Amino acid sequence: MDKRLPTLLLLSVFVVATCGLIYELIAGTLASYLLGDSVTQFSTIIGVYLFSMGIGSWLSKYFDKNILSWFIQIEILVGLVGGTSSTLLFLLFESIASFRILLYGLVSLTGILVGLEIPLLMRILENRYEFKDLVSRVFTFDYIGALLASLIFPLLLIPYLGIVKTSYLFGILNVLVALIVCANFRKEIRGAKYLQTASIVSIAGLLAGFIYAETITSFSESLSYNDTIIYSKSTPYQRIILTKRGKTLRLFLNGNLQFSSDDEYRYHEALVHPGLSALPEAKQVLVMGGGDGLAVREILKYPQVKSITLVDLDKGMTSLFQNNSMLIKLNQKALLSPKVKVINADAFSWVRSQKDKFDFIVVDFPDPSNYSVGKLYTNSFYKLIKEMLQPDGIIVVQSTSPYVAPNSFWSVNKTLESVGLHTVPYHNYVPSFGEWGYIMAMNKAYYKKPETFVPGLKFISKGSLDQMFYFPKDMSRRETEVNKLNNQVLVKYFEEEWSDVL
Incomplete structure (x- = not known):
């Protein structure tokens, strides 16, 4: 055996491990973007992927001859399947009924191929090292590669390349391993010329996909949205899509509509003015979430407010609404106001x-569609923000739809009450979303409805406010559980109630 082969193949273990975990992370992230509920998607993807790797490892025993040649062929296949899978999933998401079958089919195929790689490499190297040295070296490179993948995926790859480019890049790396091994050890490989040509053609195809990844992504996303996409970006936390039809702008996060410029004022006026109009002396305001600046826009209509602190996790979101001319016009330069301090941090940790x-x-x-957001609706979180509230202050929480998801809505209400806050639930109609709910919470037991409001409001008035506090029978209060960190019952309510609607 050529002395260079062991070193080269051990380096291949590192690349193989890195690529394998990247494909797994891509599948989980893409499933979360398209199907929602990140915990469920990542859990099932990881389970299927690892199970499939086990199948691949078991199948490796049937490869008895020309193992180096088989390894090269599998590397090419892994690169092609892993590199193109995200494109296939994006393109076919809207056009096939059994999307999950395709998703788990691709995950299984990738896992089986990746599961074949390490056992074949170990058999190629078994005559070069003692068994204990072989195992320690192979798995050391394997685990280091996995660590690298887990670090660079959220910090570098998704923010700067996106899912599709990342897929093609690591597909190229897989096939490049095959090409390098094939080129260096032609004499030991049956059909080396054919494999070398196949590697070059595969790399060329994957490179073309990498170059045109933005075009592919834009086309696939255009199939999912009725309006023209004018902005799209993947941040470490979410996929941001901005669409435009005529004068109407719509913002989507991970495929979920966040607002339409046609009627967002109904939502944001209802969110802010019932509470803030009852606090004529309010000077210090905190906004958690709301990185679009639209709630801040409403708050800035009160001259007595001296400072507004906005805490939003995603800098990509707040930067977009600080720099995009159309969005600056929509939020009336709210995030550029000298009264506003923008902090990009996890709200739970910051509080x-x-x-x-x-x-x-x-x-x-x-x-609260997943557990990472659901923690921000728990009694633990509400205890923390209660400590930040002035004795006569008011908290207002957007609380999903009391019509579509009444258990979710009243669970938020009960959770606020469980920490000793007095609540005032209310709702209004937002055409883009339907009937929507909010809950005011305060230390005092009495809320005085304001008689007048700041000028220039499009929706809120004394008459409309009276209607917002009335709950008909189909939205009336019901008994629910308190949402806690250790049960996240609100996420369960939300999934059950919205599953037939979304």
């Missing part, structure tokens, strides 16, 4: 470290 007190707190997080 734990704060000693400041606020007169008015707006909690404008996305719906």
